[in-house]
Amino acid sequence: MSNDKKLPDIGTEQDPKVKKQKAKAYEEYAKQFTPKPKYAANGLKAFVVGGLICCGAFAVQNWLMDFMKLEEKEAGTWVTVLLVCLAQLLTGLGWFDSLAKFAGAGCIVPITGFANAMVSPAIEYKAEGPVLGVGAKLFSVAGPVLVCGITASVIAGIIQVFR
Amino acid sequence: MEYINVFITGGAICLIGQILLDTTKLTAPRILVIFVVSGAVLQVLGWYEPLVEFGKSGATVPLPGFGYSLAKGAMEEVSKKGLLGILTGGLTATAAGIGAAIGFGYIVALIFSPKSIR
Amino acid sequence: MNNQRGKHSIVFSNRPNIVGAAAVGGVKESQGPQKKWFDFTLEDDIFGEKTWEKAEGKMVKKAIDLALSNGRVSEKQVDILLGGDLINQLMIANYAARDLQMPFLGLYGACSTMTESLIAGSVFIDGGYASCAVCAASSHYCTAERQFRMPLEHGNQRPPSAQWTATAAGSMVLSKDRAPGRNICVTAATIGRVLDPGIKDVNEMGAAMAPAAADTLLTHFRDLGRSPEDYDVILSGDLGHVGKKILMDLMAKQGVPMAENYNDCGALMYDDSQDVHSGGSGCGCSASIFAGRIIKEMRQGKIRRALIMSTGALLSTISSGQGETIPGIAHAVVLEAEGGE
Numbered sequence: 218m219s220n221d222k223k224l225p226d227i228g229t230e231q232d233p234k235v236k237k238q239k240a241k242a243y244e245e246y247a248k249q250f251t252p253k254p255k256y257a258a259n260g261l262k263a264f265v266v267g268g269l270i271c272c273g274a275f276a277v278q279n280w281l282m283d284f285m286k287l288e289e290k291e292a293g294t295w296v297t298v299l300l301v302c303l304a305q306l307l308t309g310l311g312w313f314d315s316l317a318k319f320a321g322a323g324c325i326v327p328i329t330g331f332a333n334a335m336v337s338p339a340i341e342y343k344a345e346g347p348v349l350g351v352g353a354k355l356f357s358v359a360g361p362v363l364v365c366g367i368t369a370s371v372i373a374g375i376i377q378v379f380r
Numbered sequence: 381m382e383y384i385n386v387f388i389t390g391g392a393i394c395l396i397g398q399i400l401l402d403t404t405k406l407t408a409p410r411i412l413v414i415f416v417v418s419g420a421v422l423q424v425l426g427w428y429e430p431l432v433e434f435g436k437s438g439a440t441v442p443l444p445g446f447g448y449s450l451a452k453g454a455m456e457e458v459s460k461k462g463l464l465g466i467l468t469g470g471l472t473a474t475a476a477g478i479g480a481a482i483g484f485g486y487i488v489a490l491i492f493s494p495k496s497i498r
Numbered sequence: 499m500n501n502q503r504g505k506h507s508i509v510f511s512n513r514p515n516i517v518g519a520a521a522v523g524g525v526k527e528s529q530g531p532q533k534k535w536f537d538f539t540l541e542d543d544i545f546g547e548k549t550w551e552k553a554e555g556k557m558v559k560k561a562i563d564l565a566l567s568n569g570r571v572s573e574k575q576v577d578i579l580l581g582g583d584l585i586n587q588l589m590i591a592n593y594a595a596r597d598l599q600m601p602f603l604g605l606y607g608a609c610s611t612m613t614e615s616l617i618a619g620s621v622f623i624d625g626g627y628a629s630c631a632v633c634a635a636s637s638h639y640c641t642a643e644r645q646f647r648m649p650l651e652h653g654n655q656r657p658p659s660a661q662w663t664a665t666a667a668g669s670m671v672l673s674k675d676r677a678p679g680r681n682i683c684v685t686a687a688t689i690g691r692v693l694d695p696g697i698k699d700v701n702e703m704g705a706a707m708a709p710a711a712a713d714t715l716l717t718h719f720r721d722l723g724r725s726p727e728d729y730d731v732i733l734s735g736d737l738g739h740v741g742k743k744i745l746m747d748l749m750a751k752q753g754v755p756m757a758e759n760y761n762d763c764g765a766l767m768y769d770d771s772q773d774v775h776s777g778g779s780g781c782g783c784s785a786s787i788f789a790g791r792i793i794k795e796m797r798q799g800k801i802r803r804a805l806i807m808s809t810g811a812l813l814s815t816i817s818s819g820q821g822e823t824i825p826g827i828a829h830a831v832v833l834e835a836e837g838g839e
């Protein structure tokens with residue numbers, strides 16, 4: 218019989234200060250039961266895949282410069298466009314998430330991750346129509362990236378004025 | 381030799397991202413924002429340009445490179461055309477990439493349907 | 499006659515009977531160890547529909563239809579339908595109820611909805627307010643994942659503590675009349691309270707729910723004067739591997755160690771090779787295992803008395819966006835099999 222057993226005093230605290238302390242203690246406690254990510258393997262995969270994507274981009278850029286006689290800047294722009302389109306196509310085919318599951322930041326941090334972040338919610342909310350579904354959701358994950366990036370560029374421009 | 385520099389630079393930036401993913405509670409969109417903004421900040425400080433010279437695509441393809449292009453565009457445009465460059469520079473420099481992402485992305489989203497897990 | 503035991507627990511003097519039950523499993527779920535217990539499995543998670551939401555609605559309706567038919571109850575005999583899901587404003591359950599045209603109460607208890615609806619249904623039957631009640635709950639990976647986390651095609655890595663929303667539905671038909679042969683009835687229940695241990699990460703739902711689950715179990719044992727050995731099976735809802743370990747540790751620290759008879763639906767739903775990290779979650783996870791495996795094992799005579807407890811992480815997209823902590827809840831129900839050997 219367990220009639221007089223106490224109940225655990227987790228999560229019943231009302232005082233916000235004590236609550237915060239207890240939450241922290243519980244988080245630490247819960248951590249010991251949670252398996253750790255495979256840091257080394259994940260890091261290696263991210264490094265290699267990320268490096269390979271960049272090398273591929275570099276190879277294409279060189280090819281564009283050598284054979285299509287493009288300037289470096291123009292070739293670089295074309296490479297960006299190609300990478301974006303490729304990542305979006307892979308997202309549409311449903312392959313990008315499998316790649317990201319393997320490579321993690323290796324394909325999220327290159328511009329491919331940005332392209333995937335645009336298309337994935339747009340496909341997802343397609344049922345809500347071409348305007349508020351696809352049109353609006355295209356920016357639900359990537360919007361913040363554009364907003365923060367462009368704001369940063371505006372600030373950079375302002376700083377440049379005073380230089 | 382150049383390819384090794386590209387590989388190391390690109391790989392290292394992605395490795396930083398992976399470490400952020402694994403050790404912090406930051407989600408992918410937040411990491412994207414952090415990378416873009418930090419690229420812009422590094423460019424303003426003048427530290428990203430040397431990295432691009434060394435790592436080529438390894439520095440421009442990852443998202444800090446996007447931030448770098450945005451900030452560099454704005455700064456160059458300001459020097460060339462004056463105040464209006466503050467607003468036009470960043471977008472002008474990255475217009476092709478953003479245009480492709482939006483235009484092609486919209487078409488892709490219209491064509492494909494979401495898939496369940498395999 | 500007072501049917502209350504303590505503040506949280508009730509006993510049913512008229513013993514509502516579970517005459518029919520059915521579980522529907524999705525594609526990934528039916529590749530896992532629970533395959534043989536499902537009454538119906540999907541060949542494609544879209545289930546011939548246009549949207550994932552419609553597919554989930556069809557799935558829960560399928561579970562209800564199957565439960566009614568194997569309980570030999572017609573739709574017209576049903577006095578009340580109780581059910582819920584995870585999607586905003588109970589979209590799935592509401593649309594299923596629109597098709598079924600039964601008196602309907604929608605319930606939301608996050609992933610605890612199955613036992614929540616079972617308790618409500620049992621109270622209706624026990625009190626004489628209904629002679630036949632249908633309880634149902636469902637979840638779908640593709641509807642829940644994008645609502646609570648990220649779009650499906652979004653490239654990301656899931657941390658080891660993340661759980662996989664099960665694509666599954668479960669339904670039970672309660673009746674005041676006994677089923678022929680071996681009969682399963684609801685004898686007692688413990689209604690949990692909301693406990694918030696302060697976890698903020700949506701990928702740590704097991705840790706967020708474990709204290710509430712432990713609290714409900716301890717309360718249950720205290721209120722009814724029972725101990726874990728009084729049950730053949732004690733099954734929690736969707737704590738997953740991580741939450742299960744935390745629950746077992748919390749219980750041991752309170753002096754009520756959980757033995758071999760305890761397990762967790764989230765930990766049972768998939769096997770390790772399916773790469774789901776901490777296990778299954780979602781209303782459908784516990785609903786389909788209770789309505790599928792547990793009811794069948796009770797009918798087969800393998801289990802005489804089971805304590806089933808669905809657990810819910812009460813987060814919303816708004817609360818997680820605002821950085822609020824995730825409260826947890828758990829409701830326990832006692833099922834007993836009798837006669838008909």
